[in-house]
Amino acid sequence: MAKGLNKVMLIGHLGNDPEMKVTTSGQSRVTFTLATNENFKDNNGNLQERTEWHRIVVWAKLAEICSQYLKKGRQVYVEGRLQTRSWDDPKNGEKRYTTEIVCSDMQMLGGAREQGGGTSSESSSQGYERQQSPHDYPSPPTHPSVPMLENDKDDLPF
Amino acid sequence: MAKGLNKVMLIGHLGNDPEMKVTTSGQSRVTFTLATNENFKDNNGNLQERTEWHRIVVWAKLAEICSQYLKKGRQVYVEGRLQTRSWDDPKNGEKRYTTEIVCSDMQMLGGAREQGGGTSSESSSQGYERQQSPHDYPSPPTHPSVPMLENDKDDLPF
Amino acid sequence: MAKGLNKVMLIGHLGNDPEMKVTTSGQSRVTFTLATNENFKDNNGNLQERTEWHRIVVWAKLAEICSQYLKKGRQVYVEGRLQTRSWDDPKNGEKRYTTEIVCSDMQMLGGAREQGGGTSSESSSQGYERQQSPHDYPSPPTHPSVPMLENDKDDLPF
Amino acid sequence: MAKGLNKVMLIGHLGNDPEMKVTTSGQSRVTFTLATNENFKDNNGNLQERTEWHRIVVWAKLAEICSQYLKKGRQVYVEGRLQTRSWDDPKNGEKRYTTEIVCSDMQMLGGAREQGGGTSSESSSQGYERQQSPHDYPSPPTHPSVPMLENDKDDLPF
DNA sequence: TTTT
DNA sequence: TTTT
Numbered sequence: 078m079a080k081g082l083n084k085v086m087l088i089g090h091l092g093n094d095p096e097m098k099v100t101t102s103g104q105s106r107v108t109f110t111l112a113t114n115e116n117f118k119d120n121n122g123n124l125q126e127r128t129e130w131h132r133i134v135v136w137a138k139l140a141e142i143c144s145q146y147l148k149k150g151r152q153v154y155v156e157g158r159l160q161t162r163s164w165d166d167p168k169n170g171e172k173r174y175t176t177e178i179v180c181s182d183m184q185m186l187g188g189a190r191e192q193g194g195g196t197s198s199e200s201s202s203q204g205y206e207r208q209q210s211p212h213d214y215p216s217p218p219t220h221p222s223v224p225m226l227e228n229d230k231d232d233l234p235f
Numbered sequence: 236m237a238k239g240l241n242k243v244m245l246i247g248h249l250g251n252d253p254e255m256k257v258t259t260s261g262q263s264r265v266t267f268t269l270a271t272n273e274n275f276k277d278n279n280g281n282l283q284e285r286t287e288w289h290r291i292v293v294w295a296k297l298a299e300i301c302s303q304y305l306k307k308g309r310q311v312y313v314e315g316r317l318q319t320r321s322w323d324d325p326k327n328g329e330k331r332y333t334t335e336i337v338c339s340d341m342q343m344l345g346g347a348r349e350q351g352g353g354t355s356s357e358s359s360s361q362g363y364e365r366q367q368s369p370h371d372y373p374s375p376p377t378h379p380s381v382p383m384l385e386n387d388k389d390d391l392p393f
Numbered sequence: 394m395a396k397g398l399n400k401v402m403l404i405g406h407l408g409n410d411p412e413m414k415v416t417t418s419g420q421s422r423v424t425f426t427l428a429t430n431e432n433f434k435d436n437n438g439n440l441q442e443r444t445e446w447h448r449i450v451v452w453a454k455l456a457e458i459c460s461q462y463l464k465k466g467r468q469v470y471v472e473g474r475l476q477t478r479s480w481d482d483p484k485n486g487e488k489r490y491t492t493e494i495v496c497s498d499m500q501m502l503g504g505a506r507e508q509g510g511g512t513s514s515e516s517s518s519q520g521y522e523r524q525q526s527p528h529d530y531p532s533p534p535t536h537p538s539v540p541m542l543e544n545d546k547d548d549l550p551f
Numbered sequence: 552m553a554k555g556l557n558k559v560m561l562i563g564h565l566g567n568d569p570e571m572k573v574t575t576s577g578q579s580r581v582t583f584t585l586a587t588n589e590n591f592k593d594n595n596g597n598l599q600e601r602t603e604w605h606r607i608v609v610w611a612k613l614a615e616i617c618s619q620y621l622k623k624g625r626q627v628y629v630e631g632r633l634q635t636r637s638w639d640d641p642k643n644g645e646k647r648y649t650t651e652i653v654c655s656d657m658q659m660l661g662g663a664r665e666q667g668g669g670t671s672s673e674s675s676s677q678g679y680e681r682q683q684s685p686h687d688y689p690s691p692p693t694h695p696s697v698p699m700l701e702n703d704k705d706d707l708p709f
Numbered sequence: 710t711t712t713t
Numbered sequence: 714t715t716t717t
Contacts (some may be wrong), residue, residue: 080272080273080274080284080500081245081246081247081270081271081272081500082244082245082246082271082312082470082500083245083271083273083287083289084243084244084245084249085242085243085244085317086240086242086243086244086560087239087240087241087242087317088239088240088628088658089239089241089715089716090714090715090716091714091715092714092715093714093715094264110714110715111239111714111715112239112714112716113239113240114238114239114715115238115239115241115316116238116715126238128715128716129241129316129317129318129319129716129717130319130714131241131317131319131714140320149714149715150714150715150716151715152660152661152715152716154240154398154562154628158273158287158289159243159245159287159289159317159334159336161287161289161334163290169327173331174333175332176319176334177316184396184397184507184562186562186626186660186661187626187660187661187662188661188712188713194715217700226715233363238658238716238717239658239715239716240628240658244402246470246500246502310502310503312404312470312556342404342554342555342556344468344502344503345468345502345503345504346503385434396588396589396590396600396713397561397562397563397564397586397587397588397589397711397712398560398561398562398563398587399561399563399589399603399605400559400560400561401558401559401633402556402558402559402560402608403555403556403557403558403559403633404555404556405555405556405557408711410610417581418635428555429555429556429557430554430555430634431554431555431557432554442554445557445632445633445635445637446635447557447633463693470556474589475559475603475605475633475652476602476603477603477605477650485643489647490649491648492633492635492650528607563711563712564710564711564712565710565711566710566711567710567711584710584711585711586710586711586712587711588711588712588713600713602710602711602712604710604711623710623711624710624711624712625711626711628711662716662717
């Protein structure tokens with residue numbers, strides 16, 4: 078039973094193919110980034126677009142589904158909870174913080190035909206291997222220097 | 236018009252009194268931290284409590300309201316959008332990132348009397364007493380003539 | 394796996410004590426009504442209050458919890474899905490429709506002490522006092538070294 | 552300022568083209584039905600699909616947008632609040648109730664190309680006239696015998 | 710009455 | 714880094 082509410086709901090497009098890892102404890106864990114776009118008026122009344130990037134983490138069976146069916150550019154609905162975890166910067170030992178959305182529900186939006194996602198067999202054949210270049214996301218965890226959590230017992234599914 | 240969805244909904248308690256600033260452009264801006272508590276079972280099946288801390292930012296008129304009525308310990312509902320902004324670490328010039336919830340709606344929960352919060356006399360004098368007379372409830376279920384479902388197999392839990 | 398989204402989130406006060414039934418199939422099922430209050434401006438710009446009544450249905454274990462801890466007047470958060478079911482008016486055999494919220498999550502709000510609700514001694518002894526010490530907040534903003542944004546034009550209200 | 556929460560969030564497909572009316576007070580008002588689909592396991596553990604139909608009401612500028620861009624089959628995200636309004640059954644004068652979602656935000660999902668929605672000029676050319684056969688929705692309001700609200704001052708935009 |  |  079929860080004693081509060083910690084809920085995030087996003088609709089956006091994947092910025093990269095999902096990256097799957099299996100933790101040392103045998104849990105499937107997928108991460109990807111999600112862009113949400115928003116129009117707003119600036120100080121001069123001109124319409125502007127703002128893009129916000131979110132780091133999504135998915136565990137267990139839902140992780141397998143994400144790995145199998147999602148790819149870069151796909152539009153999805155993601156529901157989850159906010160979680161900020163800390164890690165030590167290996168360069169100087171300082172504490173750093175990263176906020177992620179731990180995903181508990183995911184919906185693929187639009188039809189597969191438009192997503193360029195081909196047949197599901199294709200999708201499933203490219204799940205794990207394709208995600209080698211996450212050198213772009215501004216978040217520490219995807220930098221080579223940032224240790225991923227993998228044994229963190231506090232970071233278990235839910 | 237938005238082109239995506241970026242929504243956060245929290246129920247928790249303030250970790251500190253709201254801090255008000257007025258920006259150089261004259262905008263009111265309030266920040267506070269919010270703790271959401273959650274119970275979950277650990278690997279051994281034991282019930283654990285997890286507290287997550289969130290950084291809330293509020294602007295304009297809603298900021299004034301937060302500044303005036305909220306204080307440390309108060310339970311609130313906060314709705315907003317996720318925003319990650321970057322800043323340069325003055326120590327070494329490195330880019331750092333902070334994720335905040337930009338609040339667009341706020342509800343004070345519980346009665347003012349329990350919160351120990353400020354000028355609560357008006358609030359407490361009109362709280363929820365008025366809603367206890369649902370003798371005007373418009374739905375059939377309260378009419379004796381409406382059969383309740385009890386065997387409807389389609390209406391199972393979920 | 395869901396293929397769409399059907400979500401309702403309410404914060405309001407119970408209009409009556411929960412009514413528990415056990416279905417013929419042995420399932421626990423609780424119903425109650427919930428009032429949500431909203432302020433709005435009418436055509437003349439005067440502030441008005443609108444109360445909306447909702448019919449809540451809860452199943453299984455969560456039903457037992459509702460039955461045990463909730464009572465008329467109590468403030469709660471309810472999450473669920475919309476469901477419209479039909480029934481035959483016994484007077485004339487016409488089809489009628491009732492829309493309910495099938496509750497999948499519930500949070501008691503405010504402290505038990507204010508709610509006048511039952512066995513609240515444990516609850517009140519551990520309520521929200523524990524969350525007032527955010528001295529472990531992991532976020533930069535509480536560190537003196539983190540500059541706040543104040544002039545960022547992109548960070549205007551919304 | 553609201554004093555509670557009354558929020559509905561749906562992702563589904565339109566069951567019919569939006570129907571536009573202009574109220575006697577000059578307000579634009581659009582209605583359509585939305586189907587949300589859900590998979591669930593029945594008592595025997597078999598995967599079943601459940602479809603829930605929702606009645607959506609949109610006012611003012613957002614109504615115009617819905618009228619112009621949405622059509623039957625289109626996938627959308629709808630956010631709004633629950634509202635149950637009553638009307639008198641003309642056959643026998645009995646009070647009847649209809650629950651609707653008063654929409655405050657709408658997002659078109661998937662690309663227009665997949666929706667078969669053609670160019671926006673086509674869409675806009677068919678907005679108002681095409682919706683003559685709503686004789687299907689199980690809700691009273693669309694039956695010829697059910698008076699639509701049009702002058703109800705309580706049912707103003709928001 | 711939608712969609713996959 | 715996404716999308717329209």
